[in-house]
Amino acid sequence: xxxxxxxxxxxxxxxxxxxxxxxxxxxxxxxxxxxxxxxxxxxxxxxxxxxxxxxxxxxxxxxxxxxxxxxxxxxxxxxxxxxxxxxxxxxxxxxxxxxxxxxxxxxxxxxxxxxxxxxxxxxxxxxxxxxxxxxxxxxxxxxxxxxxxxxxxxxxxxxxxxxxxxxxxxxxxxxxxxxxxxxxxxxxxxxxxxxxxxxxxxxxxxxxxxxxxxxxxxxxxxxxxxxxxxxxxxxxxxxxxxxxxxxxx
Amino acid sequence: xxxxxxxxxxxxxxxxxxxxxxxxxxxxxxxxxxxxxxxxxxxxxxxxxxxxxxxxxxxxxxxxxxxxxxxxxxxxxxxxxxxxxxxxxxxxxxxxxxxxxxxxxxxxxxxxxxxxxxxxxxxxxxxxxxxxxxxxxxxxxxxxxxxxxxxxxxxxxxxxxxxxxxxxxxxxxxxxxxxxxxxxxxxxxxxxxxxxxxxxxxxxxxxxxxxxxxxxxxxxxxxxxxxxxxxxxxxxxxxxxxxxxxxxxxxxxxxxxxxxxxxxxxxxxxxxxxxxxxxxxxxxxxxxxxxxxxxxxxxxxxxxxxxxx
Ligand SMILES: Cc1cc2nc3c(=O)[nH]c(=O)nc-3n(C[C@H](O)[C@H](O)[C@H](O)COP(=O)(O)OP(=O)(O)OC[C@H]3O[C@@H](n4cnc5c(N)ncnc54)[C@H](O)[C@@H]3O)c2cc1C
Ligand SMILES: Nc1ncnc2c1ncn2[C@@H]1O[C@H](COP(=O)(O)O)[C@@H](O)[C@H]1O
Numbered sequence: 330x331x332x333x334x335x336x337x338x339x340x341x342x343x344x345x346x347x348x349x350x351x352x353x354x355x356x357x358x359x360x361x362x363x364x365x366x367x368x369x370x371x372x373x374x375x376x377x378x379x380x381x382x383x384x385x386x387x388x389x390x391x392x393x394x395x396x397x398x399x400x401x402x403x404x405x406x407x408x409x410x411x412x413x414x415x416x417x418x419x420x421x422x423x424x425x426x427x428x429x430x431x432x433x434x435x436x437x438x439x440x441x442x443x444x445x446x447x448x449x450x451x452x453x454x455x456x457x458x459x460x461x462x463x464x465x466x467x468x469x470x471x472x473x474x475x476x477x478x479x480x481x482x483x484x485x486x487x488x489x490x491x492x493x494x495x496x497x498x499x500x501x502x503x504x505x506x507x508x509x510x511x512x513x514x515x516x517x518x519x520x521x522x523x524x525x526x527x528x529x530x531x532x533x534x535x536x537x538x539x540x541x542x543x544x545x546x547x548x549x550x551x552x553x554x555x556x557x558x559x560x561x562x563x564x565x566x567x568x569x570x571x572x573x574x575x576x577x578x
Numbered sequence: 579x580x581x582x583x584x585x586x587x588x589x590x591x592x593x594x595x596x597x598x599x600x601x602x603x604x605x606x607x608x609x610x611x612x613x614x615x616x617x618x619x620x621x622x623x624x625x626x627x628x629x630x631x632x633x634x635x636x637x638x639x640x641x642x643x644x645x646x647x648x649x650x651x652x653x654x655x656x657x658x659x660x661x662x663x664x665x666x667x668x669x670x671x672x673x674x675x676x677x678x679x680x681x682x683x684x685x686x687x688x689x690x691x692x693x694x695x696x697x698x699x700x701x702x703x704x705x706x707x708x709x710x711x712x713x714x715x716x717x718x719x720x721x722x723x724x725x726x727x728x729x730x731x732x733x734x735x736x737x738x739x740x741x742x743x744x745x746x747x748x749x750x751x752x753x754x755x756x757x758x759x760x761x762x763x764x765x766x767x768x769x770x771x772x773x774x775x776x777x778x779x780x781x782x783x784x785x786x787x788x789x790x791x792x793x794x795x796x797x798x799x800x801x802x803x804x805x806x807x808x809x810x811x812x813x814x815x816x817x818x819x820x821x822x823x824x825x826x827x828x829x830x831x832x833x834x835x836x837x838x839x840x841x842x843x844x845x846x847x848x849x850x851x852x853x854x855x856x857x858x859x860x861x862x863x864x865x866x867x868x869x870x871x872x873x874x875x876x877x878x879x880x881x882x883x884x885x886x887x
Contacts (some may be wrong), residue, residue, distance in 0.1 A: 340706070342842070346709045347710070348710045355706060355710055370815070396822060411698070418710045419622075423687070424681065424685075424687050424688075428687070448703065451635075451705055451706065452690075452707065452822070454674050454678070454692065455690060456680045457678075458648065458674075458676075458677075458678035458682070459678045459688075460682075460743075461648070462679035462680075462682035462683050463682050465751075466753065467751070467753035467754040467884050468648055468649070468675075470671075470674070471671060471675075475850065480647075483757060486671075487816045487817075488671040488672070488759075489672070489770075489817060489825070490761040490817060490819075491761040491762045491817045492759060493645070493757075493758075494757040494758050495754055495755065495756055495757055496755050496756075497753060498752075498753045501753075507810070507815075507823060508809070508810065508816060510793060540579050543686060543687035543718050544689070544714050544715065544716050545714065545715045545716075545717070546714055547700065548712075549705070549713070550713075551709075551711070552709070552710070552711050552712065552848075555848065555867050556869075557661065558865070558869040558870055559869070559870060560860075560865070560870075560871045560873060561870050561871065564872065564879055564882040564883050564886055567870055567872050568883070568886050568887065570815050570870050571831070571854070575869065577774070577830050577831040577851070578774075
């Protein structure tokens with residue numbers, strides 16, 4: 330079976346992002362960009378399915394401007410077989426991403442689509458679920474275990490109360506949580522090989538999708554600053570402060 | 579028209595996060611109805627009817643809605659949404675699972691995890707792990723919204739007497755089924771609702787050492803949380819993770835023990851009223867957000883703290 334993996338180019342998770350002085354957007358000048366950590370886990374899961382003989386082909390898809398080809402190449406270096414970029418002018422919202430992914434799903438007819446649960450820039454946590462609704466597919470979100478079994482996939486999900494397991498008819502959507510697997514590092518030979526792998530570029534029009542944004546970013550601002558605290562010298566002082574100053578115990 | 583709040587529950591009790599979602603719905607200004615979709619969930623419908631300020635409670639009681647399977651529940655909510663301007667749910671794992679499907683079925687954007695309502699079409703929400711707060715405006719007539727519970731004080735659970743109406747629509751997409759669950763058993767308060775939270779990190783070294791937090795938690799009526807590193811290392815289960823990609827907490831008192839203070843952890847707790855950090859590294863970033871920092875070895879400080887409370 331074919332597995333489609335959606336990878337997003339985002340600011341590296343180590344970067345502390347700040348608002349621009351005029352509050353129009355965040356300042357991403359000269360910051361390190363990476364593959365979204367949850368997408369890296371998605372790629373790893375797909376590659377493991379291939380190594381286990383369950384998947385036959387892994388296709389990595391990213392939506393964005395040309396720069397996102399870098400993240401597709403990363404996915405190819407991690408073991409994906411070929412890549413697809415859907416070219417947009419800059420970032421698009423989750424609903425548009427979901428529509429474009431649906432277009433790719435219709436072309437490629439994968440049995441499994443694996444996405445991250447959340448992009449660490451927008452913190453949306455929407456795209457996989459939206460794709461599920463648009464494509465009429467079942468979804469296993471926040472997955473910590475994925476087992477393909479015939480025409481079904483069993484997904485263990487990380488939910489607020491603990492773990493929940495659901496069984497889904499294929500084709501289905503999976504979104505990854507952090508504990509699903511630990512992604513491998515790309516080896517140098519694999520990085521070289523990835524440069525030669527096939528990478529097709531589509532426009533939204535090729536997929537019959539009109540890019541229409543519903544949301545406007547009015548402004549961004551830093552969160553409320555916390556007042557600087559103090560260091561206490563001892564447990565006694567800590568207990569005293571909590572009782573008599575903060576009055577929380 | 580008005581606002582439909584999708585209740586979260588386990589067929590027996592109404593999850594308190596629903597009361598925070600109702601509070602956000604009030605900020606939207608329109609009339610409020612609550613939807614209880616489940617299987618054998620009449621008691622939840624009655625509980626929801628007692629929430630003050632609610633017009634009516636819609637109860638969709640059918641096996642198809644058991645365990646809030648997203649494929650089925652989203653079809654129901656999208657159908658009912660025809661009669662509302664806004665559809666709102668708490669940003670719990672269940673709300674996050676169902677609501678984006680609803681939004682896609684309605685062909686509207688979802689506004690995730692709002693922390694304030696600025697106007698009927700304009701909201702604030704944290705992005706980049708809470709490093710910045712975005713104000714977003716939607717062009718959609720119908721709004722699908724999830725609510726960060728800690729940002730809205732819950733409405734009262736009792737005092738109202740809304741009408742309860744049965745909804746007969748049955749949507750079974752037939753593509754998913756519930757297999758089982760392993761829910762954490764604990765006598766402690768729920769992490770996201772507890773007035774005091776004490777969390778352990780990688781510095782705890784192993785799961786056994788988390789017992790050092792028990793006595794303190796008992797004395798303070800606290801819930802116990804953890805950093806991702808502690809969860810990843812297998813010290814404690816995943817439902818204890820606090821942070822950007824775990825649970826968001828904002829208790830009166832948060833005590834971080836052996837936690838360095840990575841931005842992804844801070845994203846989940848920095849709105850706590852009072853923060854205490856116990857860490858042996860005086861340069862640990864957690865001290866930058868702590869009201870009271872204690873530079874100490876946790877293996878000495880915790881037993882002493884327990885003794886002195
Ligand atoms: C996509 C993504 C999402 C993430 N989401 C989350 C999230 O939701 N929540 C989260 O917590 N993390 C999250 N992380 C991980 C985060 O980046 C950090 O790795 C993690 O928070 C570190 O946990 P820690 O502070 O327990 O461990 P460490 O950073 O290893 O810190 C351990 C601390 O313990 C102290 N210590 C050690 N021994 C003692 C002792 N005897 N006494 C006192 N102090 C001691 C040390 O000084 C140190 O400061 C995420 C990461 C990624 C990439
Ligand atoms: N521009 C994009 N290109 C490829 N995949 C994306 C894009 N945006 C979102 N996704 C996928 O959807 C997941 C969840 O993103 P979000 O809904 O934005 O939190 C990501 O982890 C990706 O797998």
